[in-house]
Amino acid sequence: MRPHIRHREIHATLTEAELARDFCTVDALRSHPRLQKFIGWVSRRPPGFSSRVPGGRRKR
Template sequence: MGKIRVTEHHLIPRRYKGKETRMMHAICHRKIHATFTDQELRDHYHSFERLLAHDDIRTFVDWVRKKPPEFYAGTKMSGRRK
């Protein structure tokens, strides 16, 4: 992960009073929020194990893991969220 573009992710979104956080690369953080609503994160995807069990996130992590730590690209909003 390195120290470039590292952000803090609330496992349960702050708007739902989530306090527990984990540091993660910004591109992964943006992918999570582009894929899931805050309500979905609160109800179903509030741990790394659950996030990685989702096919879209697992595929993304497998892809981005091969990139250098400084890699960053824009993230498109998931079609299911629109």
């Protein structure tokens, strides 16, 4: 599993407020469109894969 890369993508996608209010469960996180795309992308990488967070940061 790749907890570090996933953690970085979550924080690149969502604000702390969004996480607390709308995405406080694993199922809720998996339902976010950008995170769904990321999960599919990272699942095709070899074990131990590490990378910069793909794509741009969230708009503030």
